[in-house]
Amino acid sequence: MNFVEKLAPLAIQHGLANGVLPSLIIAQGILESDSGTSELACNANNLFGIKAGSGWTGETHTKLTAEQDKDGNVTHIDAAFRKYPSYAGCVIDLVHKYTHGTGWEDFNRYAGVLGQTDYKLAIAALKAAGYATDVKYATKLIEQVEKYELTKYDKEVDNVVKIALDAGHGINTPGKQSPADEREWSFNNKVLLACAAALKQYEGVQILRLDDPTGKTDIPLKTRTDNANMWGADALVSFHHNADKGRWGIHGGVETYVQERTASQASKDIAAIIQPRIVAAMGLRNRGVKSKNLHMTRESKMPAILTEGGFMDSTIDITAMRDDTKLKAQGEAIAEGLAIYFKLKKKAGASKQPVKKEEDELEFTSGTLRNTVDDLLNSPAKQKKLIEDGIKAGSFGTVWSDKFEKKQLGKHDILGLYMLHYK
Numbered sequence: 001m002n003f004v005e006k007l008a009p010l011a012i013q014h015g016l017a018n019g020v021l022p023s024l025i026i027a028q029g030i031l032e033s034d035s036g037t038s039e040l041a042c043n044a045n046n047l048f049g050i051k052a053g054s055g056w057t058g059e060t061h062t063k064l065t066a067e068q069d070k071d072g073n074v075t076h077i078d079a080a081f082r083k084y085p086s087y088a089g090c091v092i093d094l095v096h097k098y099t100h101g102t103g104w105e106d107f108n109r110y111a112g113v114l115g116q117t118d119y120k121l122a123i124a125a126l127k128a129a130g131y132a133t134d135v136k137y138a139t140k141l142i143e144q145v146e147k148y149e150l151t152k153y154d155k156e157v158d159n160v161v162k163i164a165l166d167a168g169h170g171i172n173t174p175g176k177q178s179p180a181d182e183r184e185w186s187f188n189n190k191v192l193l194a195c196a197a198a199l200k201q202y203e204g205v206q207i208l209r210l211d212d213p214t215g216k217t218d219i220p221l222k223t224r225t226d227n228a229n230m231w232g233a234d235a236l237v238s239f240h241h242n243a244d245k246g247r248w249g250i251h252g253g254v255e256t257y258v259q260e261r262t263a264s265q266a267s268k269d270i271a272a273i274i275q276p277r278i279v280a281a282m283g284l285r286n287r288g289v290k291s292k293n294l295h296m297t298r299e300s301k302m303p304a305i306l307t308e309g310g311f312m313d314s315t316i317d318i319t320a321m322r323d324d325t326k327l328k329a330q331g332e333a334i335a336e337g338l339a340i341y342f343k344l345k346k347k348a349g350a351s352k353q354p355v356k357k358e359e360d361e362l363e364f365t366s367g368t369l370r371n372t373v374d375d376l377l378n379s380p381a382k383q384k385k386l387i388e389d390g391i392k393a394g395s396f397g398t399v400w401s402d403k404f405e406k407k408q409l410g411k412h413d414i415l416g417l418y419m420l421h422y423k
């Protein structure tokens with residue numbers, strides 16, 4: 001197996017899933033490791049000259065390296081590089097650098113590399129980010145892509161759905177905590193992680209995380225939406241948990257927000273699919289889909305929603321929020337809603353198939369869901385049939401039939417039952 005054949009599956013697996021073009025990774029590998037023959041490649045499986053750095057706890061490989069001081073004088077020093085058991089490690093690290101930035105800047109200078117479908121644009125973005133000091137680096141990369149026809153490894157990019165996920169705030173953001181000092185970001189983060197894990201069960205999904213995954217930095221909202229826009233996300237979900245006055249009370253419930261006035265139909269459809277699922281996952285009151293003027297939904301160019309999975313200062317809701325299985329279910333419910341909206345297919349071997357056949361008959365794009373729902377909401381006969389069918393199929397319990405007879409069902413209940421039955 002030659003070098004390109006060995007590197008390509010790793011570039012596809014780790015690059016494609018994170019919005020980095022496989023052709024770019026392979027071209028960099030060819031150039032920087034001299035097709036796997038460099039000393040670093042042979043002795044440390046390090047194709048990209050990735051230095052150990054202070055945070056690295058793995059094995060290191062020391063190599064005499066030319067360094068330039070600030071006056072331009074070249075000296076040779078022993079530098080520690082990361083040593084990997086196989087090529088996979090260095091590919092993962094390179095991709096991580098592009099998705100998360102340098103780690104010492106509060107923005108991601110490589111964000112422009114992400115989500116490109118044209119290798120020349122990806123290479124231009126890498127150059128603009130100052131990746132290499134060699135002024136001919138970009139030209140050399142383009143030569144490798146063309147010489148080895150590397151774009152054939154990018155083909156799958158066309159069918160990819162890009163989802164930007166955002167756990168709101170940072171762990172220490174003032175005012176974002178329960179009266180017992182539990183941090184909102186910690187709840188949001190658990191939901192986000194469950195959602196991301198569930199989305200990875202589907203084919204052709206790329207995920208970009210917009211907040212700091214450690215929670216330490218409250219990344220400015222503008223940076224978050226700029227990155228989502230630059231990446232060309234197909235949808236954005238910002239995960240939150242609510243607070244009323246910051247004092248314990250018995251208020252509560254789940255709500256999903258779209259941008260007031262300017263929300264796209266797609267945003268509204270996604271919110272309509274997801275809201276009742278969060279309600280079911282958390283077992284909390286349904287406050288419905290609402291609209292508000294919010295940075296994350298206003299400044300993002302793609303369909304965007306902001307979820308509030310319960311109130312941190314509600315004595316009712318906090319019980320659910322302290323239950324990690326519920327937070328996990330909330331994340332999975334949101335992933336499932338996205339999967340339905342984007343008609344995602346489970347990967348072969350993924351645990352279960354939540355999108356059933358019936359779903360294929362539903363067109364959720366641009367207003368069709370809304371029409372179906374309006375139709376249902378205006379027809380008590382259809383509601384009765386939905387409830388009978390749902391109970392028969394075991395989608396929900398007989399309590400809903402009682403509530404229907406007593407006319408106690410709100411429209412969000414009906415929508416929730418509809419979603420539960422056709423899940």
Ligand SMILES: [Zn+2]
Nearest residue numbers: 168184240241
């Ligand atoms: Zn929040």
